[in-house]
Amino acid sequence: MSRSASPREPRRPRIALLGSRGIPARYGGYETLMEELSRRLVERGFDVTVYCRSHYADRRVREHRGVRLTVLPTLRTKHFDTPVHTLLSALHAALRRYDAALVVNAANALFVPLLRLAGIPTALHVDGFEQQRAKWGAFGRWVYRISERLACRLPTELVTDAEVIQRHFLERRGAPSTMIPYGVEPAAPVARAVLARLGLAPRGFVLYVSRFEPENNPHRVVSAYRDVSGSTPLVMVGDAPYARSFIAELRERADDRVVFPGAVYGDGYRELLGAAQVYVHATEVGGTHPALVEAMGYGNCIVVHDTPENREVAGDAALYFDVRRPGSLARELTRVLDDPQLAARLREAAQLRAKERFSWESVTDRYVRLFERLAKRERPTPPSPRVGPE
Numbered sequence: 001m002s003r004s005a006s007p008r009e010p011r012r013p014r015i016a017l018l019g020s021r022g023i024p025a026r027y028g029g030y031e032t033l034m035e036e037l038s039r040r041l042v043e044r045g046f047d048v049t050v051y052c053r054s055h056y057a058d059r060r061v062r063e064h065r066g067v068r069l070t071v072l073p074t075l076r077t078k079h080f081d082t083p084v085h086t087l088l089s090a091l092h093a094a095l096r097r098y099d100a101a102l103v104v105n106a107a108n109a110l111f112v113p114l115l116r117l118a119g120i121p122t123a124l125h126v127d128g129f130e131q132q133r134a135k136w137g138a139f140g141r142w143v144y145r146i147s148e149r150l151a152c153r154l155p156t157e158l159v160t161d162a163e164v165i166q167r168h169f170l171e172r173r174g175a176p177s178t179m180i181p182y183g184v185e186p187a188a189p190v191a192r193a194v195l196a197r198l199g200l201a202p203r204g205f206v207l208y209v210s211r212f213e214p215e216n217n218p219h220r221v222v223s224a225y226r227d228v229s230g231s232t233p234l235v236m237v238g239d240a241p242y243a244r245s246f247i248a249e250l251r252e253r254a255d256d257r258v259v260f261p262g263a264v265y266g267d268g269y270r271e272l273l274g275a276a277q278v279y280v281h282a283t284e285v286g287g288t289h290p291a292l293v294e295a296m297g298y299g300n301c302i303v304v305h306d307t308p309e310n311r312e313v314a315g316d317a318a319l320y321f322d323v324r325r326p327g328s329l330a331r332e333l334t335r336v337l338d339d340p341q342l343a344a345r346l347r348e349a350a351q352l353r354a355k356e357r358f359s360w361e362s363v364t365d366r367y368v369r370l371f372e373r374l375a376k377r378e379r380p381t382p383p384s385p386r387v388g389p390e
Contacts, residue, residue: 012047015371016096016120018089019082019104022052022071023064026265028211029127029290030104033182035065040364042066046371049098051089053081078241086111094118100374102159102367107143109150116156121374123178124155126165127287149173156374162287164308178370181288181313183360184297186351187270194268195275198235198259205233205259206333207276207300209269209291210283212240212247217282217305217323219246222254227330231257232337237272239263273298278336278343281305282323288313288358297354301343303332313358317349 017034025031038048042065049068059071072092074085082105090111093101098120103112106126115122126148151158152175160166160177169175195202206225210216218236225234236254239262240247251260264272273279279300281292287309296302302318304310311320319336321328336343 012045013099013371013375014047014096015041015049016093016098016101016115017048017050017104018093018101019086019108019125020050021056022069023050023057023067024266026263027056029182029286030125032290033104033125036183036185036360037364037367038067039065040360041367041371044364044368049093049096051085051093053085082107083110087114090114094120100371102371103155106147106151109147109154112150112154116154121156121377123157123159123370123374124151125159125161126151126169126177127161151175156377157370159370160287162309162312164312165287178366180363180366180370181358182290182293183358183363184290184294184354185360186274186297186299188274191267192271192275194261194264194271198233198261200233200235200259200275202275203277205235205276206278206280206337207235207237207272207295208280208282209237209272209295210281212236212238212243212250214246215283215285217284219250219253220323220326221280221282221329222250222258224326224329225258225333226255227327228333228337230337232277233257233259235259235261235272235276237261237264237269270298273300276300278303278333280329280333281310282329283310284323293354293358296350297358299347299351301336301346302350303329303336314350315353317346317353319346 017038020030020034021027023031023035025035034050038050041048049070052069052071054071054073055076057069057071062069070092072085072088074081086108091114094114101115101120101122102125103122104125109124112122112124152173158175158177160169160179161181163179166177166179169177208221210218212218234257236258273295279295279302281304283289284305284307292313302314304314304318304320305323306320319332321332
C-alpha cells in the first residue's frame with residue numbers, strides 16, 4: 001500500500017518593511033524598529049523583507065538574522081534621500097505581491113497607493129509631529145503637513161507610537177489609528193571596551209543619546225551642564241547628517257567634562273546604557289522615543305524634558321525639566337548626582353515600568369495582529385504557479 005502524500009506546509013505570510021534606512025540598525029528609531037520587529041516576525045513564521053538604502057547597507061549582504069534584505073539606490077541629499085528610496089522600494093515591492101506591508105515615516109504617505117494598487121494592504125507608521133522639526137525649512141514643513149493629511153486617507157491602516165499622537169490624529173483629522181509603541185530588551189554588556197576607551201567608570205557619568213539636531217536640544221544640554229558642579233563627565237552620544245555646522249558649534253560650547261564619542265551602536269551602545277549614572281532625554285518632537293524606552297529598560301536614572309509624550313512613556317519613574325529653562329535641568333541633575341538613594345529608586349522604577357509596558361515581545365504581538373488584519377482585508381492574488389521543470 002502506497003504511503004499517502006503528506007499535506008503541504010502552509011505558505012509563510014510575506015511582509016515588506018519600507019521607508020527606513022534599513023538594517024542592521026545604525027541610525028535611529030525607525031531602523032531599530034525594523035531590526036527588532038523583523039527578526040521576531042521571522043521567529044513567528046513570517047517571511048520578511050526589509051528595504052535598505054545603498055549608502056547605508058552593504059549591497060552584498062542579502063540576509064540579516066533570517067530577514068531578507070533588498071538594497072536599492074537613492075539620492076543622498078537632505079530632502080530626496082527618503083522619498084526617492086521609498087518610491088523605488090514601493091515600485092519593487094509592488095511587483096512582488098506581498099501579503100502586507102508596513103511603511104514608516106509620514107513623508108512616505110504619497111507612495112502608499114503604489115502598494116495598494118498592487119493589492120498589497122499597507123499600514124503607515126507616523127512618528128510624532130515631523131513638521132515641527134527645526135531642521136526642516138518651509139518646504140519640508142509643507143511636505144509634512146500635506147503628508148499628515150494623506151496619512152489619514154491613503155493607507156489601509158494608520159499606526160501611531162504614542163497615545164498623544166493617536167489622540168491628535170483622531171481629534172484633529174478624524175482618523176483612527178492603531179497605537180503600538182517601541183520596545184526594549186535589555187542585554188548585559190559583554191565587555192567594557194567603550195568605557196575603557198573613553199576613560200569612564202560604571203555609574204560614573206551622565207549620558208545623553210540622540211541625533212544632534214536642534215529639536216533634540218543637545219546644545220541646551222551642554223549649556224545647562226556648565227551650571228552642574230563637580231567632575232562627573234557628560235557623555236554626548238550622537239551625530240547627524242547634514243548638520244556639520246550645528247555640531248561644530250555644539251562642541252565649541254562644551255566644557256572639558258563633556259565627552260563626544262560620536263555615534264555608538266550595538267554592544268558599545270548597550271555598554272553605555274548599562275553603566276550610566278543618569279540619562280538625560282531632551283527631545284521635544286516625536287511620540288515614543290526609542291532611546292528613552294531603552295534607557296529605562298537598562299535601569300537608568302531618567303531626567304527628561306517635560307512633554308505629554310515623554311510623560312506618557314516615563315510616568316512617575318523620572319524627574320522632569322523644561323528644556324527652555326536651562327536652570328531646571330541643572331537643578332535636577334545636581335539633585336540626583338548629590339543623592340545616590342534617589343537615583344537608585346528612580347533606576348528601579350524606570351526599569352520596572354519598561355518591563356511592564358515596553359517589551360519587544362508584546363510590541364511584536366501587536367504587529368502580528370496588525371498584519372493578520374491587513375492580510376484578511378486585502379490579501380493579494382497569489383502569483384500563477386510556475387510551469388515546467390524547476
